Amino acid sequence: MSKKKEKQNTTHDRNSALTTYIRIGIIALAILLQLGIMMFTTYFLRANAAPLYVALDILAMVTVFSLINRHDSSAYRLAWIVVVLMTPIVGMALYWLWGRVDFNKKEKGALIVVATHIKEDVDRLCDTVYHVANTAVTPMKEPAANPQA
Numbered sequence: 001m002s003k004k005k006e007k008q009n010t011t012h013d014r015n016s017a018l019t020t021y022i023r024i025g026i027i028a029l030a031i032l033l034q035l036g037i038m039m040f041t042t043y044f045l046r047a048n049a050a051p052l053y054v055a056l057d058i059l060a061m062v063t064v065f066s067l068i069n070r071h072d073s074s075a076y077r078l079a080w081i082v083v084v085l086m087t088p089i090v091g092m093a094l095y096w097l098w099g100r101v102d103f104n105k106k107e108k109g110a111l112i113v114v115a116t117h118i119k120e121d122v123d124r125l126c127d128t129v130y131h132v133a134n135t136a137v138t139p140m141k142e143p144a145a146n147p148q149a
Contacts, residue, residue, distance in 0.1 A: 057088070063096070067080050068097070083095065
């Protein structure tokens with residue numbers, strides 16, 4: 001093996017080892033940062049748990065009142081109210097992200113047209129399936145006896 005290749009291999013090995021140590025150092029720093037954040041969060045929540053709890057309850061009540069005033073079905077509203085009151089943080093996040101579906105008149109009209117087309121297609125499909133099922137069940141007629149035999 002030539003001296004040039006040996007030098008390249010040792011340089012590559014040193015770079016590889018250096019990269020490995022850098023990665024280990026970054027991971028160790030990330031773990032220490034996470035531990036620090038956990039300790040700070042624990043200390044902060046221990047000192048401020050009551051005001052945060054009251055603030056979350058007030059925000060949950062505001063969300064519930066906005067749900068009550070909506071003009072949706074009562075089952076829809078009741079389901080969201082239960083989710084928001086049982087798990088305030090997650091329930092409110094889910095409701096404010098996905099539960100509030102407000103369409104303008106143009107969008108509602110387009111949705112009605114699409115729903116009508118879907119209903120017509122489903123009715124046509126059901127009729128076809130019914131027809132195929134009934135034709136498959138009817139027994140076949142036996143061929144007429146051959147009079148020449």
